[in-house]
Amino acid sequence: MIKINKALKMLLIMLFFVPIGFRLPVNGMDSDDHASAAVVGFGALTPPSSADSSLNYGTASNNLTTSVGSPVTSAKRTSRPAINPATGSNDGSTGTVTPTDASLSAFGTPVSINSALANVTSGSINLVLFYVDSNGQAQPYAGANAVNGKNSQNGYYTPQDATGTAGTTLVGATGLEAALYDMSTAATSTYGKSLGITTSTNWMLYLPLIGGTSDIYVAKNTFSKGLISSPTASNMNFASLSGTIGSLTLTGSAADPLTGIAQPASGTYKFLRWASGNTANGIYFGSATAFRNIPFTEQNSYISSATNYYAQGNPLAFMPGSWDDNYYSTMIYGGIDSTGTDSRGNSSIASTNVYVANTSTNANGFSNGGLGGGWNIYGGNQAGGTITGSTHVTITGTGTNAIVNLSGGNQAGGTIQGNTNLDLKSASASITNVYGAGVGTSASPVAVNGNAKTNLSSTSVSVNYGTFYGGVSYGNIGGTIYNNLTGTGTFASGSHYYFGGSYKGDVGNSATLGNAIFNNVDTSNFAYTTNGFIFGGGNGYATNGTGSSTGTIYGNIVNYVRAGFADYGAGFRSVIGGNGLGSTSLSGLSAPSTVVDGTSSSSAVTAAASSGDQAAANAGKSASAVYGDIYTWEKGGNMDSAHIGYQSYNRGSSYTGYVRGSSTLEVGTAAGTNGETGTKGLMGGTGYVYGSMGGSDYLGNSISGTKSTYSINPLQNTNSATISDHSMEVIGGGGVVGGWTATDYWQTGDTNLIQNNDNAGYTYGGIYEGYQWGNSSHE
DSSP, rough: OOOGGGGGGGGGGGGGSOOOOOOOOOOEEEOOOOOOOOOOOTTTTOOOTTTTOOOSSOOOOOOOSTTTTOOOGGGGGSSSSSSTTTTTTSSSOOOHHHHOOOOOOOGGOOOOOHHHHHHHHHTOOOOOOEETTTTTEEEEETTTTOSSOOOOOOOOOOBBOOOOOGGGGGOOOOSSSHHHHHHHHTTTTTHHHHOOOOTTTTEEEOEEEOSSSSSSOOOTTTTTTTTSSSTTTTOOOOOGGGGTTTTTEEEEOOOOOOSSSSOOOSSBBOEEEEEEEEGGOEEOOEEEEEEEEEEEEEEESSSSEEEEOOTTTTTTEOOOEEEEESSSSEEEEEOOOSHHHHHTTEEEEOOOOOOOOOOOOOOSSSSSTTTTTEEEEEESSSSSOOOOOOOOEEEOOOSSSSEEEEEEEEESSSSSOOEEEEEEEEOSSSEEEEEEEBBBOSSEEEEEEEEEEEEOOOOOTTEEEEEESOSSSSSOOEEEOEEEOOOOOOOOOOOEEEEESOOSSOOOOOOTTOEEEEEEEOOSSSHHHHHHHHSSOOOOOOOOOOSSEEEEESEEHHHHHHHSSSSSBBOOOOEEEEOOTTTTTTTTTOOOOSSSOOTTTHHHHHHHHHHHHHHHHEEEGOEEEEEEEEEEEEEEEEEEESSSSSGGEESSSOEEEEEEEEEEEEEEEOTTTTTTOOOOOOSSSSSSSOOOSSOTTTSSOOOSSSSOOOHHHHOOOOOOGGGOOOOOEEEOOOOSSSSOOOOGEEEEEEEEEEEEEEEEEESSSSSSSSSEOOEEEOO
């Protein structure tokens, strides 16, 4: 048992209980890299309890014993854990488990309306309705309420144009309502039955907006929530399509081939406008609905409130050329509204499916975003309710306007019994906040019983990340969190935070203590910047120091991180393997009355080992704790790019709080192994890890804008004296540093530091400050 503070920093490498390794190199180098199998004992832990002091819970260095001075098995000779438990992959290239994409399959195979549209005699503002026949062909349909050609295949509907609008009180038949009504009754009408139309038939509605001559207006209640008990051609709404059709695709372009995800149509455009005040109660959908080349807004786009879209568990897609011109903010929910019920009064829905596939901005893109808040996309509910299955959000393209909140789960409250899935393949916008599993509030936390899967792998360098949580802001995740952030992107000036877990809440299963969080983060292909992530593998809060983040991680945390170098890619400002910055200190922890050493009695050993467990149990929900092993592999790049102080030091364990498990920080990848450049046995290559305040290469030379040979393929040199920047610190354990408060941190378990290929000024096998019961190693 030791008590450590910053004043003892240079002696901190002392490895209590007869440590097996000691060195303080300026460079770390390993001639042979690790194997690629699962860690022995990783994931095999005994659930903690206030009475448990056996320490027999499994670590990356085999089980601890209560025999003081027992040497720890070398972590280097123990294989690192796989980053992808589904495939056993640990090369980091494939990332973590891929989320389940939101699918367009609900809309059937897109078919062309061009030839069929040419056969319909219509004016410049008329609507044309199509159904997909049994042969997969688009056929025009005009029901009993068509303006021309009733019950035929050459009729059309006439919507309300700007003439005769009545401001916020626009009501009455507008053509669109008549088309919706005829569509909803087609499967039961004599004419519809004769064409083979059923309630599973997919539909398309053409609105002449791209190249049109007039905006098209929608009646006030067309997007209202309630099911209409006796719908007519003059009062039909989208919500009442529930159970009457397979899907509806609206397109505003006659040139839209409807055969895939096309580029936005070019040319002048008009709006689909709904009466002002309509969206104050939200826009509700009762069937799978897709917008293609549909610019839409309220009658007065300069409104002062958000526009809320509720898919209510129906697939909802915003395809190229569709955007909301609202100048305030736009909210998209895959689930239900804040009442916690859908249009039928149900408090539960089966699953959600939100798909965004725009590629440019404003007239031909995703959103205006305007004055107020930009876009907010949630895969789940607005508040409350139950989703019995899983949520899905897939984004394959956006406009350049901001996304404020992007989440795979609920905005507040409610329960998701399945998994949350968030997959971003490309975006051109800044994304202020990402919450993989939901947001929540202190009064209405989110509950996810399954796993949270988030994949951000944008192919656009324009995407700009702010703060990332793989979990939630408030709430609990019962399963495993899988985070994969790779691809391209950039960071604006200032601090950017990454947390694999949540702000306030638990992650994992306390009964099984399996794998809780997997993080695979690679910013080596981002635009060059020193403003990269401040990384925490577990819970945390966006502040530089201790903070208010609480919760318990039940299970193991595995982190694979790779950064850019001094003139390309984005560096990390800090890497902390467990709970990160902003975590709550372990209050109520007091030092054992007897310091444990080689002469201590067995009762003193037992007391010391159980002190951390008891303190964490006493703290309850106010604790910041990890019950599991933590393994972090820094694969290459700049891991201390801006040097923000003690907070930038790289830790294998948590910043503060309690950890009951082993922690390992592996630094660098040996040159010439695992696909890295460089000569095996020498420093350098793409697997080289260093810390720099930016603006210099590995030799300390200033970089003036051109790529440095040393940055891309670092100098192979065993003479550490030629390398001048030693600002980075690496440590196998954790601890705050700077506060000199030993009660901030307690770790019951081994700590391990492995240096393969790096340049660091200070290196420690143990912890910075606080208490540790366990062995430490430094290799």
